[in-house]
Amino acid sequence: MLASRSSLLLAALALASCHRSPSRPTTPAATAELTPRRPVVDRYHGVAVTDDYQWLEDTDAPAVRSWVAAQNRRTRAALDTLPGREAIERQLTTIYNAEVASYSRAVHRGGRLFAMRTRPGGQQPFLVVMPSADERSAERVVLDPNALDPSGQTAIDLFSPSHDGRRVAVALARNGSEVGELHIYDVETGRELGDTIERVSNPTGGGSLAWAADNAGVYYTRYPRAGERPAEDMAFYQQVYFHALGTDPATDRYELGRESPRIAETELSTSEDGRWILAAVANGDGGEFAHYLRGPSGAWRQLTRFEDGVTAVEFGPDALFLTSHRGAARGAVLRLPLTAASLAEATVVVPQSESVIEQVVPTRTLLYVVDLVGGPSQVRVFDQQGHARGTLSLAPVSSVRSMVGAGGDAVLFRAETYLTPPAWYRASPEAGAPALTSLRDEAPVRYDDAEVVQETATSRDGTRVPVMVIRRRGTALDGRNPTLLGGYGGYGVSMTPSYSLTNRLWLDRGGVVAVAILRGGGEFGEDWHRGGNLTHKQNVFDDFIASAERLIALGYTTPAQLAIRGRSNGGLLMGAALTQRPELFRAVYSGVGIYDMLRVERDPNGAFNVTEFGSVSDAEQFRALFAYSPYHRVTDGGRYPAVLLTTGEHDGRVNPAHSRKMTARLQAASAPGRPVLLRVSSRAGHGMGSSRSEVIAEQTDVWAFLFDQLGMPAPR
Secondary structure, eight states: HHHHHHHHHHHHTOOOOOOOOOOOOOOOSHHHHOOOOOOOOEETTTTEEETTGGGGTTTTTTTHHHHHHHHHHHOOOOOOSSSTHHHHHHHHHHHHHHHHOOEEEEETTTTTTEEEEOOOOOOSSSEEEEEEETTTOEEEEEEHHHHHOOOEOOOOOOOOEETTSEEEEEEEEEOOOOEEEEEEEEETTEEEEEEEEEEETTTTTTEEEEEEESSSSEEEEOOOOOSOOOOTTTTTTOEEEETTTTTTTOOOOOEEESSOOTEOOOOOEEEESSEEEEEEETTTSSSSSSEEEOOOTTTTEEEEHHHHHHHEEEEEESSEEEETTOOOTHHHHHHHHTTSGGGGOOOOOOOOOOEEEEEEOSSSEEEEEEEEEEEEEEEEEETTOEEEEOOOOOOOOEEEEEEOOOOOTTEEEEEEEEESSSEEEOOOOTOOOOOOEEEEEEOOOOOEEEEEEEEEEEEEESSSSEEEEEEEOOOSSSSSEEEEOOOOOTOOOOOOOOOOOOOHHHTTTTOOEEEETTTSTTTTHHHHHTTTTTGHHHHHHHHHHHHHHHHHHHHHHOGGGGEEETTHHHHHHHHHHHHHOOOOOSSEEESSSOOOOTTTSSSSHHHHHHHOOOOSHHHHHHHHHHOOHHHHOOOOOOOOOOOEEEEEEEESSSSSSSHHHHHHHHHHHHHHSEEEEEEETHHHHHHHHTHHHHHHHHHHHHHHHEEEEETOOOOO
């Protein structure tokens, strides 16, 4: 039945055989009149910087709202009339609505498995429970936000089941805002218990929940309440509190965080029996962590400090297992007794190797170590004294996205490749090779005709940069392939193999998809990350430009047929690439991007980025930021690629003002002929929690824009 449905869908995606010229909608007329210049001069370390569009930062100003409405009208006029747009929307709707159940964020509690699930046509994922990963037919819905809010604008931001599996704490957020409100539900009946706590999560520092050992209360993160802090601090100073079920939240007990940095990001976890609670406190987004442990006595003690280089701590049966980067850029595993007085008592059980440690999962007697090998994953198995017990068998060029204990020495893990959809597997010493469970995606598109090839580019300073290429088998390297190149390069985030429902549309139109593995990520360890952050950020852009040039040199494409895409920090990458090498690209899609590097830290979440990007208060970091800041690199009269910028009004991670200002600057500076379009959604934030209909609407615009600009075949 699956093969039949996929074949029908692929037939529906059949394309016209001939290429055509793009319609190339022009930049909206009278741009300079549309966006008046109102110069403001700021001084940084003796340098005067003029900002013509700083007035666009005032989101609630009537003039700004009118400007956004005008931009949206012009964008709609340009995109709605593109040839094939309606067919693209139908294709995407068919694909997303045909997608069968998909499971993520699995966790075992009380002898049962909880997970988030999607359903065909559903706007938001919902929470389910089942006896095990092999008994999907017995699953039951615990909480469905689609039933709470039929508009699809409410999402489950966080969830944590109690240790006995009888209750679940959930943070609900609306409109993609990621601002969560805590609710407690009975798992058997789905009844809400009535406990409600505001501001437990925020897009700045996230949020976390953990249950007490007796299941009678919840530890939670919370942000300041009205009157506790000045308005400019309301998205900072995250602290940990405890709430006893059925009591007034105003009486909740403070636990931890008053001594944490303003930009603290706290994540809670517990031992299997709930008697020990761990708080991992990140110093913003730069990769520094401190860890605190609360024992049965109720006292908290500090285990690690930011300077210790410990990035993760996991509970074993009678000890903690720490991932340390001190003297080990790719990571080593330490063992520390739960009752140890200090970190000095830790011993190395898994030393550093050529691979990069991404996750450690202790079970009853084993350690499962999930590694990165330049992007793809491997899983090594050790006993808890560090003796090797082999590796798990994985599909080639695959990623292990998540791994959780499943009782005894068994684990569940979610794996996928560029060409095969995610599925959950069970592994245990007695089972041999990992076994596929019933929790697997049966996506409505297949890539049986495609292959993955790794190319290698050489960056400006000689660094070798992997470029993963997804192409149809038999693709000719004749320089005639429309090519879509993406990347990220920041925060130590790794671009691991990831299955895409929509890349199929690009391949079916004769295209090639590529992913550049850039410095700033974590694919080759902390040295790779540090090589692309703070004052070294330009290395990321050099790596990306080298990747584009390599694809051209190998005969994949030409600048006239090369498009690039990125979101968030990847949007910063797009801004840097199009302003530093505009002649190298034909079209750019940049979502929820960062563009003004001199004012980004003034935003709440921007302050969390200082440990990754740097601060204008530091003279050396200011010079580096100003040198590559995309907003400041735009040159009047430049021949820039066609550009589509997208953002959401409720984005708490990247201020939508970045997209507004970058749009105004590009429109005023660009030579006539190629569009600079801005799409602002009133029903979205940074992307997390967006409804399915919102995702389809944005994806339709993006693909229609890219197909048109590269002159790719119109769909039938």
